[in-house]
Amino acid sequence: MVEYKSDENLSRLLKAVSDTTRRSLLTQLSQQGVSRVTDLAGYYDMSLNAISKHIKVLEKAELVTRKTIGRTHWIEANLEQIKLAENWFMELKSIWELRLNKLDELMKNGDASDD
Amino acid sequence: MVEYKSDENLSRLLKAVSDTTRRSLLTQLSQQGVSRVTDLAGYYDMSLNAISKHIKVLEKAELVTRKTIGRTHWIEANLEQIKLAENWFMELKSIWELRLNKLDELMKNGDASDD
DNA sequence: GTAATTGTCAACCTAAAGGTTGAATATTAT
DNA sequence: ATAATATTCAACCTTTAGGTTGACAATTAC
Numbered sequence: 519m520v521e522y523k524s525d526e527n528l529s530r531l532l533k534a535v536s537d538t539t540r541r542s543l544l545t546q547l548s549q550q551g552v553s554r555v556t557d558l559a560g561y562y563d564m565s566l567n568a569i570s571k572h573i574k575v576l577e578k579a580e581l582v583t584r585k586t587i588g589r590t591h592w593i594e595a596n597l598e599q600i601k602l603a604e605n606w607f608m609e610l611k612s613i614w615e616l617r618l619n620k621l622d623e624l625m626k627n628g629d630a631s632d633d
Numbered sequence: 634m635v636e637y638k639s640d641e642n643l644s645r646l647l648k649a650v651s652d653t654t655r656r657s658l659l660t661q662l663s664q665q666g667v668s669r670v671t672d673l674a675g676y677y678d679m680s681l682n683a684i685s686k687h688i689k690v691l692e693k694a695e696l697v698t699r700k701t702i703g704r705t706h707w708i709e710a711n712l713e714q715i716k717l718a719e720n721w722f723m724e725l726k727s728i729w730e731l732r733l734n735k736l737d738e739l740m741k742n743g744d745a746s747d748d
Numbered sequence: 749g750t751a752a753t754t755g756t757c758a759a760c761c762t763a764a765a766g767g768t769t770g771a772a773t774a775t776t777a778t
Numbered sequence: 779a780t781a782a783t784a785t786t787c788a789a790c791c792t793t794t795a796g797g798t799t800g801a802c803a804a805t806t807a808c
Contacts, residue, residue, distance in 0.1 A: 526653075529651055535721075536644055536647035536651050537766085551732055554785095556783085564767075567786080567787090570787095571767085571786095588784090589776070589783070589784045590785085591784080591785065597725065600722050600726070603718075603722065607718065611663075611712055613664055616664075617663065617666055652795090670754075679796095681755075682757095682799080683798080685756065686756095687796085690795095703754090703805055704754045704803095705754060705755080705805090706754080
Protein backbone atom coordinates (compact mmCIF):
# COMPACT_ATOMS: atom_id res chain seq x y z
CA MET A 519 0.00 0.00 0.00
CA VAL A 520 1.15 3.50 -0.81
CA GLU A 521 2.02 5.67 2.16
CA TYR A 522 -0.47 8.48 2.55
CA LYS A 523 1.32 11.51 3.87
CA SER A 524 -0.71 12.73 6.80
CA ASP A 525 -1.99 15.60 4.75
CA GLU A 526 -5.46 16.31 5.96
CA ASN A 527 -4.42 19.91 6.32
CA LEU A 528 -3.40 20.15 2.72
CA SER A 529 -6.64 18.53 1.64
CA ARG A 530 -8.62 20.98 3.72
CA LEU A 531 -6.70 23.88 2.28
CA LEU A 532 -7.07 22.80 -1.33
CA LYS A 533 -10.72 21.99 -0.85
CA ALA A 534 -11.20 25.44 0.63
CA VAL A 535 -9.71 27.22 -2.36
CA SER A 536 -11.42 24.94 -4.85
CA ASP A 537 -14.63 26.91 -4.44
CA THR A 538 -15.11 29.99 -6.61
CA THR A 539 -16.83 32.05 -3.96
CA ARG A 540 -14.16 31.31 -1.39
CA ARG A 541 -11.38 32.16 -3.82
CA SER A 542 -13.19 35.39 -4.53
CA LEU A 543 -13.46 36.11 -0.82
CA LEU A 544 -9.72 35.66 -0.44
CA THR A 545 -9.10 38.05 -3.31
CA GLN A 546 -11.50 40.54 -1.79
CA LEU A 547 -9.77 40.28 1.56
CA SER A 548 -6.36 40.67 -0.01
CA GLN A 549 -7.47 43.83 -1.75
CA GLN A 550 -9.52 45.41 0.99
CA GLY A 551 -7.65 44.16 3.99
CA VAL A 552 -9.47 43.35 7.21
CA SER A 553 -13.23 43.27 6.61
CA ARG A 554 -16.46 42.58 8.42
CA VAL A 555 -18.59 39.59 7.49
CA THR A 556 -21.48 41.81 6.42
CA ASP A 557 -19.21 43.86 4.18
CA LEU A 558 -17.93 40.76 2.45
CA ALA A 559 -21.42 39.38 2.05
CA GLY A 560 -22.44 42.60 0.32
CA TYR A 561 -20.43 41.65 -2.74
CA TYR A 562 -22.26 38.42 -3.37
CA ASP A 563 -25.67 37.37 -4.52
CA MET A 564 -26.03 35.01 -1.64
CA SER A 565 -27.32 35.08 1.91
CA LEU A 566 -25.18 36.41 4.72
CA ASN A 567 -25.39 32.97 6.26
CA ALA A 568 -23.88 31.33 3.23
CA ILE A 569 -20.95 33.75 3.32
CA SER A 570 -20.59 33.21 7.04
CA LYS A 571 -20.27 29.50 6.35
CA HIS A 572 -17.71 30.03 3.62
CA ILE A 573 -15.67 32.14 5.97
CA LYS A 574 -15.77 29.41 8.53
CA VAL A 575 -14.40 26.98 5.96
CA LEU A 576 -11.57 29.38 5.15
CA GLU A 577 -10.95 29.81 8.83
CA LYS A 578 -10.65 26.07 9.43
CA ALA A 579 -8.19 25.90 6.57
CA GLU A 580 -6.34 28.73 8.32
CA LEU A 581 -6.60 30.85 5.22
CA VAL A 582 -8.21 33.64 7.22
CA THR A 583 -8.16 34.68 10.84
CA ARG A 584 -10.90 36.29 12.85
CA LYS A 585 -10.77 38.94 15.52
CA THR A 586 -14.07 39.56 17.32
CA ILE A 587 -14.60 43.01 18.77
CA GLY A 588 -18.00 43.53 20.27
CA ARG A 589 -20.58 42.25 17.89
CA THR A 590 -18.49 42.60 14.77
CA HIS A 591 -16.05 39.99 13.52
CA TRP A 592 -13.01 41.25 11.64
CA ILE A 593 -11.76 38.82 9.04
CA GLU A 594 -8.27 38.93 7.61
CA ALA A 595 -6.57 36.87 4.92
CA ASN A 596 -3.63 34.74 5.98
CA LEU A 597 -1.61 34.06 2.87
CA GLU A 598 1.08 32.25 4.85
CA GLN A 599 -0.95 29.09 4.67
CA ILE A 600 -0.86 29.10 0.91
CA LYS A 601 2.74 28.03 1.02
CA LEU A 602 1.52 24.60 2.05
CA ALA A 603 -0.14 24.18 -1.31
CA GLU A 604 2.73 25.68 -3.21
CA ASN A 605 5.13 23.31 -1.55
CA TRP A 606 3.11 20.35 -2.65
CA PHE A 607 3.10 21.51 -6.25
CA MET A 608 6.83 22.10 -6.10
CA GLU A 609 7.50 18.69 -4.60
CA LEU A 610 5.44 17.02 -7.28
CA LYS A 611 7.35 18.79 -9.98
CA SER A 612 10.68 17.84 -8.49
CA ILE A 613 9.63 14.19 -8.30
CA TRP A 614 8.77 14.46 -11.95
CA GLU A 615 12.13 16.04 -12.81
CA LEU A 616 13.95 13.38 -10.86
CA ARG A 617 12.51 10.61 -12.95
CA LEU A 618 13.26 12.44 -16.19
CA ASN A 619 16.86 12.92 -15.11
CA LYS A 620 17.24 9.26 -14.29
CA LEU A 621 15.81 8.36 -17.68
CA ASP A 622 18.19 10.73 -19.34
CA GLU A 623 21.17 9.17 -17.61
CA LEU A 624 20.00 5.72 -18.56
CA MET A 625 19.85 6.76 -22.19
CA LYS A 626 23.35 8.22 -22.17
CA ASN A 627 25.19 5.18 -20.86
CA GLY A 628 22.87 2.48 -22.02
CA ASP A 629 25.49 -0.19 -21.24
CA ALA A 630 26.21 0.42 -17.54
CA SER A 631 23.31 -1.37 -15.89
CA ASP A 632 23.60 -0.23 -12.30
CA ASP A 633 20.92 0.73 -9.77
CA MET B 634 -21.59 42.12 -7.42
CA VAL B 635 -18.05 40.88 -7.54
CA GLU B 636 -16.85 39.69 -10.91
CA TYR B 637 -16.31 35.97 -10.92
CA LYS B 638 -13.42 35.18 -13.21
CA SER B 639 -14.65 32.42 -15.48
CA ASP B 640 -12.60 29.92 -13.58
CA GLU B 641 -14.45 26.67 -13.70
CA ASN B 642 -11.26 25.09 -14.93
CA LEU B 643 -9.33 26.26 -11.94
CA SER B 644 -12.06 25.02 -9.62
CA ARG B 645 -12.03 21.65 -11.30
CA LEU B 646 -8.27 21.47 -11.04
CA LEU B 647 -8.13 22.42 -7.38
CA LYS B 648 -11.00 20.13 -6.51
CA ALA B 649 -9.13 17.33 -8.28
CA VAL B 650 -5.97 17.78 -6.25
CA SER B 651 -7.87 18.33 -3.00
CA ASP B 652 -8.36 14.57 -2.66
CA THR B 653 -5.59 12.59 -0.98
CA THR B 654 -5.89 9.56 -3.23
CA ARG B 655 -5.75 11.66 -6.36
CA ARG B 656 -2.73 13.59 -5.11
CA SER B 657 -1.10 10.27 -4.38
CA LEU B 658 -1.91 9.05 -7.88
CA LEU B 659 -0.24 12.09 -9.35
CA THR B 660 2.84 11.47 -7.24
CA GLN B 661 2.88 7.86 -8.29
CA LEU B 662 2.58 8.82 -11.95
CA SER B 663 5.32 11.38 -11.62
CA GLN B 664 7.64 8.80 -10.14
CA GLN B 665 6.80 5.82 -12.29
CA GLY B 666 5.92 7.57 -15.48
CA VAL B 667 3.24 6.20 -17.79
CA SER B 668 1.23 3.51 -15.99
CA ARG B 669 -1.71 1.24 -16.55
CA VAL B 670 -4.89 1.68 -14.53
CA THR B 671 -4.52 -1.76 -12.93
CA ASP B 672 -0.95 -1.02 -11.89
CA LEU B 673 -2.00 2.21 -10.21
CA ALA B 674 -4.91 0.51 -8.49
CA GLY B 675 -2.50 -2.05 -7.06
CA TYR B 676 -1.08 0.54 -4.70
CA TYR B 677 -4.38 1.32 -3.02
CA ASP B 678 -6.74 -0.40 -0.69
CA MET B 679 -9.67 0.38 -2.90
CA SER B 680 -11.49 -1.19 -5.81
CA LEU B 681 -10.17 -0.84 -9.33
CA ASN B 682 -13.39 0.94 -10.17
CA ALA B 683 -12.78 3.59 -7.56
CA ILE B 684 -9.32 4.26 -8.96
CA SER B 685 -10.71 4.30 -12.46
CA LYS B 686 -13.11 7.01 -11.35
CA HIS B 687 -10.36 9.02 -9.70
CA ILE B 688 -8.36 8.85 -12.89
CA LYS B 689 -11.31 10.14 -14.83
CA VAL B 690 -11.53 13.11 -12.48
CA LEU B 691 -7.84 13.84 -13.00
CA GLU B 692 -8.35 13.47 -16.71
CA LYS B 693 -11.20 15.98 -16.77
CA ALA B 694 -9.00 18.39 -14.87
CA GLU B 695 -6.38 17.72 -17.55
CA LEU B 696 -3.91 16.64 -14.91
CA VAL B 697 -3.38 13.35 -16.69
CA THR B 698 -3.73 12.16 -20.25
CA ARG B 699 -4.72 8.74 -21.51
CA LYS B 700 -3.51 6.72 -24.45
CA THR B 701 -5.49 3.56 -25.13
CA ILE B 702 -3.66 0.73 -26.86
CA GLY B 703 -5.66 -2.41 -27.20
CA ARG B 704 -7.35 -3.14 -23.94
CA THR B 705 -4.86 -1.31 -21.79
CA HIS B 706 -5.08 2.39 -21.01
CA TRP B 707 -1.79 4.18 -20.45
CA ILE B 708 -2.06 7.08 -18.05
CA GLU B 709 0.46 9.87 -17.86
CA ALA B 710 0.73 12.87 -15.58
CA ASN B 711 0.48 16.29 -17.18
CA LEU B 712 2.11 18.75 -14.83
CA GLU B 713 1.64 21.62 -17.26
CA GLN B 714 -1.83 22.12 -15.95
CA ILE B 715 -0.57 22.75 -12.47
CA LYS B 716 0.66 26.14 -13.57
CA LEU B 717 -2.96 27.24 -13.61
CA ALA B 718 -3.14 26.78 -9.87
CA GLU B 719 0.24 28.28 -9.26
CA ASN B 720 -0.71 31.35 -11.22
CA TRP B 721 -3.76 31.88 -9.08
CA PHE B 722 -1.71 31.71 -5.89
CA MET B 723 0.83 34.12 -7.31
CA GLU B 724 -1.84 36.55 -8.41
CA LEU B 725 -3.42 36.48 -4.99
CA LYS B 726 -0.13 37.22 -3.35
CA SER B 727 0.57 40.11 -5.67
CA ILE B 728 -2.85 41.60 -4.95
CA TRP B 729 -1.96 41.35 -1.30
CA GLU B 730 1.44 42.99 -1.81
CA LEU B 731 -0.16 45.76 -3.82
CA ARG B 732 -2.41 46.77 -0.96
CA LEU B 733 0.44 46.67 1.53
CA ASN B 734 2.52 48.91 -0.71
CA LYS B 735 -0.30 51.41 -1.04
CA LEU B 736 -0.71 51.43 2.71
CA ASP B 737 2.99 51.97 3.12
CA GLU B 738 2.94 54.94 0.78
CA LEU B 739 -0.02 56.40 2.56
CA MET B 740 1.84 56.21 5.83
CA LYS B 741 4.92 57.92 4.46
CA ASN B 742 3.24 61.03 3.08
CA GLY B 743 0.24 61.16 5.30
CA ASP B 744 -0.59 64.66 4.06
CA ALA B 745 -0.98 64.10 0.28
CA SER B 746 -4.51 62.79 0.16
CA ASP B 747 -4.87 61.56 -3.40
CA ASP B 748 -6.89 58.67 -4.92
C1' DG C 749 -13.39 -20.92 -29.55
C1' DT C 750 -13.08 -20.44 -24.73
C1' DA C 751 -11.10 -18.27 -20.96
C1' DA C 752 -8.65 -14.63 -18.77
C1' DT C 753 -7.46 -9.80 -18.53
C1' DT C 754 -8.21 -4.73 -18.73
C1' DG C 755 -11.26 -1.30 -18.20
C1' DT C 756 -15.52 1.17 -18.29
C1' DC C 757 -20.57 1.84 -17.35
C1' DA C 758 -24.66 1.84 -14.48
C1' DA C 759 -27.07 1.54 -10.31
C1' DC C 760 -26.84 2.07 -5.76
C1' DC C 761 -25.49 3.87 -0.97
C1' DT C 762 -23.84 7.23 2.43
C1' DA C 763 -21.78 11.26 3.68
C1' DA C 764 -20.41 15.89 2.73
C1' DA C 765 -21.01 20.43 0.37
C1' DG C 766 -23.41 24.48 -0.58
C1' DG C 767 -27.48 26.82 -0.19
C1' DT C 768 -31.89 28.42 2.22
C1' DT C 769 -34.78 30.09 6.11
C1' DG C 770 -35.91 31.01 10.88
C1' DA C 771 -34.39 31.53 15.55
C1' DA C 772 -31.21 32.82 18.98
C1' DT C 773 -27.30 35.62 20.99
C1' DA C 774 -24.63 39.67 21.81
C1' DT C 775 -23.76 44.24 21.30
C1' DT C 776 -24.77 48.95 20.36
C1' DA C 777 -27.89 52.93 19.54
C1' DT C 778 -32.08 55.64 20.74
C1' DA D 779 -36.09 49.60 28.02
C1' DT D 780 -36.59 48.91 23.21
C1' DA D 781 -35.05 48.55 18.76
C1' DA D 782 -31.60 47.80 15.40
C1' DT D 783 -27.32 45.55 13.95
C1' DA D 784 -23.91 41.82 13.41
C1' DT D 785 -23.32 37.16 13.44
C1' DT D 786 -23.79 32.48 14.39
C1' DC D 787 -26.55 28.14 15.11
C1' DA D 788 -29.80 24.61 13.79
C1' DA D 789 -32.74 22.35 10.76
C1' DC D 790 -33.70 21.44 6.32
C1' DC D 791 -33.12 20.51 1.16
C1' DT D 792 -30.68 19.20 -3.11
C1' DT D 793 -26.60 18.06 -5.55
C1' DT D 794 -22.10 16.22 -5.67
C1' DA D 795 -18.34 13.05 -4.10
C1' DG D 796 -16.40 8.88 -3.08
C1' DG D 797 -17.07 4.28 -2.59
C1' DT D 798 -19.22 -0.44 -3.59
C1' DT D 799 -20.89 -4.24 -6.55
C1' DG D 800 -22.37 -6.45 -10.80
C1' DA D 801 -22.62 -6.46 -15.81
C1' DC D 802 -20.74 -5.54 -20.03
C1' DA D 803 -17.25 -4.83 -23.93
C1' DA D 804 -13.07 -5.35 -25.93
C1' DT D 805 -8.64 -7.48 -26.41
C1' DT D 806 -5.41 -11.07 -25.78
C1' DA D 807 -3.85 -15.79 -24.43
C1' DC D 808 -4.37 -20.80 -24.55
